Structure formats: structure tokens, C-alpha cells
Amino acid sequence: PEQANQDTIHPHRGFDNIWYAISGSSSTGHSTGPGGTMERAKLEEGSLLKVRTGRGVLHAEGLGKDELAQGKIGTEMRGLLFWVNLARKDKNVEPTAQVVQRAQLPLRQEGDASIRTLVGEGSPVTLGTPGVILDVELTKGGAVTIPVDAGFNGFVYLLEGEASFGANRSRASRSQIAVLGPGRELAVADAQPGTRFMLMAGKPYGETPIYNGPYVD
Incomplete structure (x- = not known):
């Protein structure tokens, strides 16, 4: 909210940017309109925005004038932002x-x-690249086994609760990450009621990305 009247425009390139609205709502802008003009997206709870930054895009966060008029300043939202590298052959594609x-x-x-x-x-x-991003919720706790391609690398990020993950039953709780080992499935056991986590896994490119601030080259 304190950034509502600030210029938050900044550049990105070379990756897929996925913004998932877990709770609340938000707004974002990106220069994917005709001739590179700024487009605005309003994200309601449970929706997502994917921006393929490609050869370069401008991005901005902030509330729109209509939302300020609705009194949304001071409200909260919770979201996750994923950066997923693009293969070098796709680094210069048109942003979408x-x-x-x-x-x-x-x-x-x-x-x-x-x-x-x-x-x-x-x-x-x-x-x-082939991959999965899953929002997994065990409202009453318990267990679940989720298939994962054997060629994928992946991890789990705990949003809420606590559970045991994998064959070695590693325990993880809120805000912790569990890295997946080799195998064809993810076994989750002894989850507390209200446990919720994100599972993200994908096929590696076999390339070494170059991280350069807001760019992935």
C-alpha cells in the first residue's frame, strides 16, 4: 500500500514469471501491449499471471486508481512469484x-x-520446459502420494502446517523448503490439519543460467 503512488516500473528478461494470488487481490502492469505499451492485470484470489519476459519486458506493481477509490489501500494480499528459466533458444522471443x-x-x-x-x-x-506447479491442501491432514516425472528436479514450499516428505520422511513446516530426491512420486505423510504446500518440478535444460539482477541470461 505504501507504494501505491510510487513508480515501481522495472525490467526483466530471459524467464517465465508466474505470479499466483494465494489470498486477497492485487494489480500488476507489463509492457506486453501493442507496440510495447503497458497492460494492466487484476489478480483476484486464486488467479495467476504468467509473463514470458523473453527478450525484455517492463513490469510494475501497484494499485490502480479504481482500486484506490474502492479503499483497497491498506488491504493485504499473499502471493507467490516463480521465476522459471527459459532455454537459450527462447531468450529472445517476443514477451507475452x-x-x-x-x-x-x-x-x-x-x-x-x-x-x-x-x-x-x-x-x-x-x-x-515440461513441468508441474501444484497447490496442494490437506484440510484435515493425512497423507497423499503425487506422481512426479523421474526426469524432473523439484521442491516443495510449505505455505501452512507441517508434514513428512519423501522416502526418508523429512519433516518440514511453514516457510520451509523440501528438495525432491530421485524417484517417480512424492509421498507426503502425517500432515497436520490445514497443511498446504506448493510442489514445483520440471525438466532441466542442461544449461547454466547467468543471473544478472532482474535478468536471467
Whole structure:
């Protein structure tokens, strides 16, 4: 909110930028309009924005005038931002933006978990490499086993609660990361009620990215 009247425009290039609104709502702008003009996206709870930054894009966060008029200044939102590298052959593609609403993201029940697919089978969102991003919630706790391609690298990020992960049953809790080892599935056990986590996994490019501030070359 304190940035509502500030210029937050900044550049990015070389990766897919995925912004997922976990709770609350937010606004963002990006120079993917005609001739590089700024477009604005309003993200409601459960929706996401994917920006393929490609050869370069300008990005900005901030509330719009209509939202300020609605009194949204001072409100809170919680979100996750994923940076997913692009292969070198795709570094110079034209930047694009895609807004996906909550209802467009597949939801399924597996074990004791509700699983919403942000990236993966049934989702309209794709990355530059095969991959999955899942929002997994065990409202009553319990266990779930999730298939993961054996060729993927991945990790789990705990949003809420606590659970045991993998064959070695490593325990992780809120704001911690569990890195996936080799295998074809992720086993989750002894989850506390209200446990929620993000699973992100994908096929490596076999290239070494060069990190340069807001750029991934």
C-alpha cells in the first residue's frame, strides 16, 4: 500500500514469471501491449499471471486508481512469484502475458489432498520446459502420494502446517523448503490439519543460467 503512488516500473528478461494470488487481490502492469505499451492485470484470489519476459519486458506493481477509490489501500494480499528459466533458444522471443482465473485451473482430489494444477495436465499454462506447479491442501491432514516425472528436479514450499516428505520422511513446516530426491512420486505423510504446500518440478535444460539482477541470461 505504501507504494501505491510510487513508480515501481522495472525490467526483466530471459524467464517465465508466474505470479499466483494465494489470498486477497492485487494489480500488476507489463509492457506486453501493442507496440510495447503497458497492460494492466487484476489478480483476484486464486488467479495467476504468467509473463514470458523473453527478450525484455517492463513490469510494475501497484494499485490502480479504481482500486484506490474502492479503499483497497491498506488491504493485504499473499502471493507467490516463480521465476522459471527459459532455454537459450527462447531468450529472445517476443514477451507475452497470460491471466488465468481460478476456475480455469483444474482441481482434483487425491488421497487426503485437494490439488489445484497451476502448470501441468489440464492447465492452460505452459512453461518453456515440461513441468508441474501444484497447490496442494490437506484440510484435515493425512497423507497423499503425487506422481512426479523421474526426469524432473523439484521442491516443495510449505505455505501452512507441517508434514513428512519423501522416502526418508523429512519433516518440514511453514516457510520451509523440501528438495525432491530421485524417484517417480512424492509421498507426503502425517500432515497436520490445514497443511498446504506448493510442489514445483520440471525438466532441466542442461544449461547454466547467468543471473544478472532482474535478468536471467
